[in-house]
Amino acid sequence: MASKNIAKRPNGKYRARYRDLAGKEHAKHFGRKIDAERWLDEVTAALVTGNYVDPKSQKMTVDQWCDAWLDSYAHRESTERQARVHVARIRKEFGPLPLMAVDEMAVKQWMAKLKREGLSQSYRFALHARLSQLLTDAVGARKLASNPCSRRTTPGAGKQRPYVATEAQFWKLYEAAEPKYRPALLLGAFAGLRVAEVCGLRVGDVDLDARVILPAVQYPAEPLKTEMSMTAVPIPDAFVGELKRLLDGRADGWVVPDDEGLQLGPWKVERHMRRIRKTVAGLPEGFRFHDLRHFYASMLIAGGSDVKIVQHRLRHSSAKTTLDTYSHLWPDSDESTRAAVERVMGAMINKTADPLRTVEESAEGPSSVEPC
Helix, strand or coil: CCCEEEEECCCCCCEEEEECCCCEEEEECCCHEEEEEEEEHHHHHHHHHCCCCHHHHHHEHHHHHHHHHHHHCCCCCCHHHHHHHHHHHHHHCCCEEEHHHHHHHHHHHHHHHHHHHHCHHHHHHHHHHHHHHHHHHHHHHCCCCCCCCCCCCCCCCCCCCCCCCCCHHHHHHHHHHHHHHHHHHHHHHHHHHHHHHHCCCEEEHHCCCEECCCCCCCCEEEEECHHHCCCEEEECCHHHHHHHHHHHHCCCCECCCCCCCCCCCCCHHHHHHHHHHHCCCCCCCCCCCCCHHHHHHHHHHHHCHHHHHHHHHHHCHHHHHHHHHHHHCCCCCHHHHHHHHHHHHHHHHHHHHHHHHHHHHHHHCCCCCCCC
């Protein structure tokens, strides 16, 4: 703050004024000098702590801030589309209200209202995260003093409990799939690729000689989800042979093209999955392409792969993500824990048990009492 002062006006009022960090002057009139001093002290504290909000910005509505926020939101097309859907729900609830009116209780009431409407926990969590993102950016732009979204207001992300198809179910899916979609199913179930990665995969990204798949972009030609997503995925000879057969000598183009040889959209793959899953007994109604990735993870875990290996094959940026999703698939560790302790402790107990028993028997003499 460049300057501040209080001056008594001819009408007996006290005019308090200050300049903010940008050099802009703000003033306010008070009937008592002590009230003017208190106001300036509050403004000074807000500037020092970083909680200062331009007085004119305090009247900004949620609708106005959403407009400004969306204008500056430059991400992938699919991410921006999702953001606009979330923002529309936020506008519906808070649009005409001033930003300052969105407090912790208002957020809690909105979350409770969405739950009564029957929205899933994961979608409520996504909406809460988007609102928090909006308000955090408002704080950074000095339009809001603090973000009311916190752990106290969030509905929680919930625990993902993926459905893992059996081998028989997968091969029935594979048989039911149209030939052009079969490479997609193989890439999901035996390489763990996401549907957008499958649709962005070109023939040149598959090194059949080195037996690896090298994801480079996701549909349509966007960067992959994380840097870790670019990790090469090893594939066995059986996979290489089947891909060669399905590619039928193609040296370029898309691995999973449409009928005209153009890039296939992820929604077409998902639509085909919805159609063929109905032909396989036992698959849940919500079974989707991403569940093939869970099939791949379960196969690795059943084969004895540890957390770090599964993390790298799924190309998760964190092992925590792997554990949060698949910890229930690892074998029960109770017996392995007992075996480890038994191996060390049992040897000592067996070694010391006989000498002690011999010493006791020699001191007391042979017992004439039959054991019970």
